[in-house]
Amino acid sequence: MGQTITEKILSRVMKRPVKAGEIVYPEPDLMTVHDWYVVNFDKALQEQGVTQLFDPKRVLISTDHEPVATNPASAERQKNVREIVRKYGITQFFDVGRGGLGHIFPMEMGLITPGMFVLAYDTHVTNYGAVGCLGIPMVFEIPEVLACGSCWIQVPETVRVNLTGRLNKGITIRDVSQRMIVDIGEDNLDYSVVEYGGPALTDIDFGGRMTLCNNPLEMGAKSALIETDQHMVEWLKPRVKDKITPQVSDPDATFKSIYDYDLGCLEPQVAAPPRPDNVVGVSKVAGVAVNHAFIGSCANGSIEDLRDAASILRGRKIHPSVRLFITPATQEIAIRAGNEGLITAFMESGAVMTAPGCGPCAGGRISPVAPGEVSINTGTRNDPGRLGTTKADVYLASPLTVAASAVAGEIVDPRKYL
Amino acid sequence: MDWVYTGRCWKFGDNLAVDADLTKKEFAMQRETRPEVLREFCMCGVDPDFPKKVGPHDIIVAGRRFAQGNPHIQGLLGIAALNLGLVVESIPRGSYRNAINAGLPFMTHCDGVTKECETGDQLRVDFSTGIFENLTRGTQKTYQPLSREHLGIIAQGGWKPMFAKRIATMRADGRIAAT
Numbered sequence: 401m402g403q404t405i406t407e408k409i410l411s412r413v414m415k416r417p418v419k420a421g422e423i424v425y426p427e428p429d430l431m432t433v434h435d436w437y438v439v440n441f442d443k444a445l446q447e448q449g450v451t452q453l454f455d456p457k458r459v460l461i462s463t464d465h466e467p468v469a470t471n472p473a474s475a476e477r478q479k480n481v482r483e484i485v486r487k488y489g490i491t492q493f494f495d496v497g498r499g500g501l502g503h504i505f506p507m508e509m510g511l512i513t514p515g516m517f518v519l520a521y522d523t524h525v526t527n528y529g530a531v532g533c534l535g536i537p538m539v540f541e542i543p544e545v546l547a548c549g550s551c552w553i554q555v556p557e558t559v560r561v562n563l564t565g566r567l568n569k570g571i572t573i574r575d576v577s578q579r580m581i582v583d584i585g586e587d588n589l590d591y592s593v594v595e596y597g598g599p600a601l602t603d604i605d606f607g608g609r610m611t612l613c614n615n616p617l618e619m620g621a622k623s624a625l626i627e628t629d630q631h632m633v634e635w636l637k638p639r640v641k642d643k644i645t646p647q648v649s650d651p652d653a654t655f656k657s658i659y660d661y662d663l664g665c666l667e668p669q670v671a672a673p674p675r676p677d678n679v680v681g682v683s684k685v686a687g688v689a690v691n692h693a694f695i696g697s698c699a700n701g702s703i704e705d706l707r708d709a710a711s712i713l714r715g716r717k718i719h720p721s722v723r724l725f726i727t728p729a730t731q732e733i734a735i736r737a738g739n740e741g742l743i744t745a746f747m748e749s750g751a752v753m754t755a756p757g758c759g760p761c762a763g764g765r766i767s768p769v770a771p772g773e774v775s776i777n778t779g780t781r782n783d784p785g786r787l788g789t790t791k792a793d794v795y796l797a798s799p800l801t802v803a804a805s806a807v808a809g810e811i812v813d814p815r816k817y818l
Numbered sequence: 819m820d821w822v823y824t825g826r827c828w829k830f831g832d833n834l835a836v837d838a839d840l841t842k843k844e845f846a847m848q849r850e851t852r853p854e855v856l857r858e859f860c861m862c863g864v865d866p867d868f869p870k871k872v873g874p875h876d877i878i879v880a881g882r883r884f885a886q887g888n889p890h891i892q893g894l895l896g897i898a899a900l901n902l903g904l905v906v907e908s909i910p911r912g913s914y915r916n917a918i919n920a921g922l923p924f925m926t927h928c929d930g931v932t933k934e935c936e937t938g939d940q941l942r943v944d945f946s947t948g949i950f951e952n953l954t955r956g957t958q959k960t961y962q963p964l965s966r967e968h969l970g971i972i973a974q975g976g977w978k979p980m981f982a983k984r985i986a987t988m989r990a991d992g993r994i995a996a997t
Contacts, residue, residue: 543981
């Protein structure tokens with residue numbers, strides 16, 4: 401019986417063949433935790449008298465949710481995080497200014513490779529699927545993973561998505577991706593891994609691949625990954641020292657369902673409040689006045705996303721009633737954005753750059769919204785309270801739509817600005 | 819553990835948000851886990867008086883995607899702290915894990931269960947067999963209960979006691995350092 405990529409990866413880790421539905425305790429190749437949970441996992445370990453981690457060499461900590469401490473409590477937490485990292489002998493610690501968003505920079509640094517298995521304290525570790533790694537969120541139980549080396553998971557089924565067709569002008573992968581998760585639906589995505597392949601994959605850049613692996617989480621998927629193709633190998637080659645082992649499912653693997661999905665979406669898509677699956681064509685929400693806009697996050701903080709934003713903002717001014725925050729996801733992306741002149745274009749338009757990391761999307765600790773305000777942004781979720789107050793409306797859209805809306809002062813179709 | 823809960827029905831609709839309807843989002847941001855704090859805000863987004871109205875072994879019945887949103891555990895800890903049961907048409911898997919972690923007896927994929935009862939009905943639910951009885955209406959349905967593995971974690975009180983037990987076992991085996 402053939403196996404899916406997910407079954408192959410978990411079989412390698414378990415050192416025996418596994419199949420969807422089994423409950424297993426696989427030891428990950430890497431465990432990642434972000435800055436907001438380090439103090440908490442330390443407390444949980446102390447309560448159990450645990451003084452050593454199962455394997456501190458396999459632990460990666462990133463300071464991305466609140467990279468720049470803005471109050472005394474944050475500064476104290478950051479100090480505690482540094483002390484905890486030292487106490488447990490964690491060597492892969494990427495503090496502020498050293499990496500950026502932990503779901504992205506480890507791929508840039510060649511730390512994530514096809515076929516790896518990662519458990520993480522954060523849902524969007526699934527971004528690692530952009531390089532064929534199986535990243536699975538393990539939220540409340542991460543202290544067990546750190547102390548014991550594993551935690552139970554049920555081997556997920558796989559939904560196979562063959563991407564076909566081409567993007568139309570002014571439509572991005574974010575538009576297609578947030579439309580697609582609604583079309584495939586929660587019943588299919590629930591606890592499944594979305595595996596992407598198909599002829600259109602070759603046209604999708606690294607940023608788009610991360611977006612494809614990021615969005616399905618919002619509809620209940622367990623993870624998402626992309627089968628290894630030449631494009632992925634070429635992206636990885638200058639970054640990875642070891643041999644790259646391509647990951648593809650067997651031809652006779654069992655899938656929960658198989659979809660052919662056409663990229664030829666006709667209209668930019670916007671997720672209206674209050675959930676990421678409340679997706680409509682931009683024409684349905686055009687004209688809604690906005691106060692706050694943000695381009696960044698693990699869904700759309702890539703260099704390709706920033707180039708899209710610059711294509712609208714260059715030579716234009718942000719509307720007087722809008723503040724626009726732009727967060728390059730990583731140090732590397734920020735450097736490239738600088739070298740390509742994107743940051744100049746953003747600053748001249750009246751936008752503000754924030755430190756590499758999650759930006760406002762991490763619960764609105766950075767540049768939140770006020771009650772009664774409206775935000776349009778490229779973040780991951782739009783639940784009430786995502787950007788601070790529960791009394792604000794949050795719309796999710798592509799970098800093109802967000803940039804154009806920031807210029808117009810209201811939600812607009814970006815194609816008029818291209 | 820007593821898997822049979824007999825109590826009043828509290829019915830809710832679809833898409834209740836884990837951070838806005840089930841509890842205050844700030845508790846998730848603060849990583850609050852104390853049951854005595856969280857139970858006072860259980861379901862505060864839809865009914866701030868809910869904790870005062872319910873009694874032990876009452877049962878929340880809800881529609882699809884109960885506890886949707888970022889998989890924070892706080893809302894589910896609040897329900898468990900009030901000693902309630904939960905029967906839903908669906909629950910996203912992050913919250914599914916967290917319901918188990920919270921030690922909360924629940925059943926999911928109970929298609930059409932919201933049509934089987936109204937708030938105030940007297941219910942009897944056996945979470946180990948999946949038998950759902952509406953004593954007010956005199957009707958009965960059988961749903962798929964959780965797996966033995968997951969019921970086993972709930973029976974032990976959820977993730978925290980399970981973790982403590984695993985640590986003790988590994989320490990006894992010499993696989994992790996002594997305190």
